[in-house]
Amino acid sequence: MRTQTDQQAPSDDLPASIDEAITSRRSIRAFQSKPVPRETIEHILEVASRAPSGTNMQPWLVYVVTGTAKQALTNAILDARENDPEAQVREHNYYPKEFFEPYLSRRRKVGWDLYGLLGIERGEKERMSRQQARNFSFFDAPVGLIFTIDRRLEIGSWLDYGMFIQNVMIAARAQGLHTCPQAAFCPYHRVIRQQLDIAETEAVVCGMSVGYQDPTAVENGLVATRVPVSEFARFVDNPA
Numbered sequence: 001m002r003t004q005t006d007q008q009a010p011s012d013d014l015p016a017s018i019d020e021a022i023t024s025r026r027s028i029r030a031f032q033s034k035p036v037p038r039e040t041i042e043h044i045l046e047v048a049s050r051a052p053s054g055t056n057m058q059p060w061l062v063y064v065v066t067g068t069a070k071q072a073l074t075n076a077i078l079d080a081r082e083n084d085p086e087a088q089v090r091e092h093n094y095y096p097k098e099f100f101e102p103y104l105s106r107r108r109k110v111g112w113d114l115y116g117l118l119g120i121e122r123g124e125k126e127r128m129s130r131q132q133a134r135n136f137s138f139f140d141a142p143v144g145l146i147f148t149i150d151r152r153l154e155i156g157s158w159l160d161y162g163m164f165i166q167n168v169m170i171a172a173r174a175q176g177l178h179t180c181p182q183a184a185f186c187p188y189h190r191v192i193r194q195q196l197d198i199a200e201t202e203a204v205v206c207g208m209s210v211g212y213q214d215p216t217a218v219e220n221g222l223v224a225t226r227v228p229v230s231e232f233a234r235f236v237d238n239p240a
């Protein structure tokens with residue numbers, strides 16, 4: 001029997017239903033160089049912008065990075081990562097300062113499942129670091145997105161933002177595209193700000209790779225498991 005972490009190539013088929021658009025999305029970490037037309041990205045963003053937001057505030061701001069601008073951003077982050085430890089500054093905490101159960105185990109599992117597919121073993125820090133660095137070349141995707149938000153906005157707007165980002169990923173599936181949302185960019189907001197001329201009033205929410213998945217890449221076989229509904233949902237009703 002197949003387990004959820006068995007290597008399976010992600011589907012290139014267009015999703016036939018909303019359920020399939022959602023369930024065929026997974027984080028893809030190797031892309032083909034095949035370009036994505038600007039009109040396709042505009043369409044995806046237009047569809048995604050139908051996301052709801054409290055009092056219709058629509059807090060999303062998106063920088064679409066391609067071509068030499070994307071390469072320059074990649075180079076600047078990789079250079080900072082290598083040579084300037086002070087370039088890494090968090091402006092918000094995405095993760096808790098200390099992990100605890102059940103989140104610690106879930107986080108470890110997906111990490112080791114990914115490294116397992118890539119043949120990276122415990123202690124191989126250099127190979128782990130190189131894999132982590134692939135985030136910054138957008139896993140070779142032709143399109144990189146950087147999402148920002150007006151930093152004065154509150155947690156509700158960040159919630160709205162999540163709905164928008166999910167819409168981007170699902171709308172991308174409808175175009176035969178795959179994605180990887182990436183918090184890895186956040187600590188490099190100063191470098192990103194400089195490269196893309198982003199105002200100090202905006203905080204970097206996350207990045208995203210968008211493109212056609214590489215079906216030959218082993219890492220794209222990763223299917224991250226989920227806890228069953230019975231573990232995270234409780235149906236509450238009064239007995240008849």
Ligand SMILES: Cc1cc2nc3c(=O)[nH]c(=O)nc-3n(C[C@H](O)[C@H](O)[C@H](O)COP(=O)(O)O)c2cc1C
Binds near residue numbers: 029
């Ligand atoms: C906001 C956000 C940030 C993420 N950041 C990264 C990242 O920086 N690098 C990465 O490889 N995956 C990143 N992921 C992908 C998660 O690891 C992935 O969603 C999770 O393991 C579940 O797998 P799936 O997306 O394939 O279903 C991120 C996901 C989200 C939602």
